[in-house]
Amino acid sequence: MSIQVALAGNPNCGKTTLFNGLTGATQYVGNWPGVTVEKKEGKYKEDKDIKITDLPGIYSLSPYTLEEVVSREFLLNGNVDVVLNIIDGSNLERNLFLTTQILELGIPTVVAINMLDVIEKRKDTIDYKKLSKELGCPVLPISALKNTGIKELMAEVKKVANTQCKAKNIYAxxxxxxxxxxxxxxxxxxxxxxxxxxxxxxxxxxxxxxxxxxxxxxxxxxxxxxxxxxxxxxxxxxxxxxxxxxxxxxxxxxxxxxxxxxxx
Ligand code: BGO
Structure with a gap:
């Protein structure tokens, strides 16, 4: 059965590097309906049943830019099975702002913390298991550039694809x-x-x-x-x-x- 994955993340988080690495020669480029924002789609080269749509780089699911509107329209109405949220691990706090919004959509989500090589060079430490528990979704470290952790990430994407998911509440x-x-x-x-x-x-x-x-x-x-x-x-x-x-x-x-x- 085919799985529709939406790849979402902030500008410069490494989304294009990851998308290219995942889809290779299978990707094709078009436009989002009615706007001149580029739409890139492809299939995971190791498992062609996994279709990946690359959303524009965004900081928020607000209605203020075309990119935000296009992204959230797809997330809400694009029959998305899994959101693959890529985060720049060297800017964790800022990147998690979008994550808190994605987790409210009630769609199974996997968070990929990118730039593992930079995190290690800086000697930053991230407890991925604890963060995963906190966010209520799988959190895995990757380096899109060095191709580290990608197989494990995609195995997790496949695993959550047909699970039920409740919107995360962070309010009180x-x-x-x-x-x-x-x-x-x-x-x-x-x-x-x-x-x-x-x-x-x-x-x-x-x-x-x-x-x-x-x-x-x-x-x-x-x-x-x-x-x-x-x-x-x-x-x-x-x-x-x-x-x-x-x-x-x-x-x-x-x-x-x-x-x-x-x-x-
Ligand atoms: C340049 N590790 C490291 N160290 N860098 C990474 C990783 C990673 O895991 N993943 C991505 N990058 P995009 P968006 C660049 O282009 O995929 C780098 O916007 C440079 N360019 O190589 O484009 C990636 O699609 C000159 O870096 O992000 C790219 O999300 C000097 O992060 C940048 C240094 O990746 C953004 C880097 C002219």
Missing amino acids: GKVLNALNTIETSLPSSIEASRRFFYAVKLFERDDKIEAAIKSKADADVIETVEKSMDDDSESIITDARYTYITSAIKDCYKKGSKEVLTTS
Whole structure:
């Protein structure tokens, strides 16, 4: 049975290097429908049943750039079986911002921490098992450049492909209450695994998502949280993500003593 993988990551995380290494001569290039953003697809050269779509490099699943809109549209409606989220391990904290959003989609996800060679040179240490437990998905170290850890990574992708996955919740208190209220009020046509992602987007007043699902959050629900936290809803969500990331990596990641320059 064929598996549709979406390859997602920040610009400069090594996504193209990984995509080229995985797909080799099987890749073909087109455009995403209606826009002039390049769409690259290919098959995993060791297992042609695994189809890989390379999403544009993005920092967020917000609606502010074409690349973000194209990426999240594919993640939501592209029949994606697995998200392969590639992260620049030498910029862990920043790259995990996108990961927290991907994990809300309710799609089986595998996180590949790239630049293993740089991590080792810097003498940084990452406890991949602990981080995997924290994020609730497999986390594997790779070097796309040196072709390290790729077979193990793809074995994991295959393993999670047909599993059930629940959206990860990183929120608490008033914010979580509001999200739960919004989730309950979503149209019943939205499938269970996607509802949490949509609830977060409606809380952020994401107008593209409002139009796509023809639904809006109750303004009072959002405003009550904004007033009590003295901030706008989008910033509240962003802050919650960074607070979560800081606590998630506290016991999993230690910076080494050496500085090594990277391009990202
Ligand atoms: C240049 N290890 C190391 N050390 N570098 C890696 C790895 C890895 O595992 N994986 C990727 N890179 P892209 P996006 C470059 O191009 O795949 C490097 O945007 C340079 N170029 O080789 O393009 C990769 O698709 C001059 O580096 O990323 C590339 O996600 C000097 O990370 C860069 C040094 O990879 C981005 C590096 C002219």
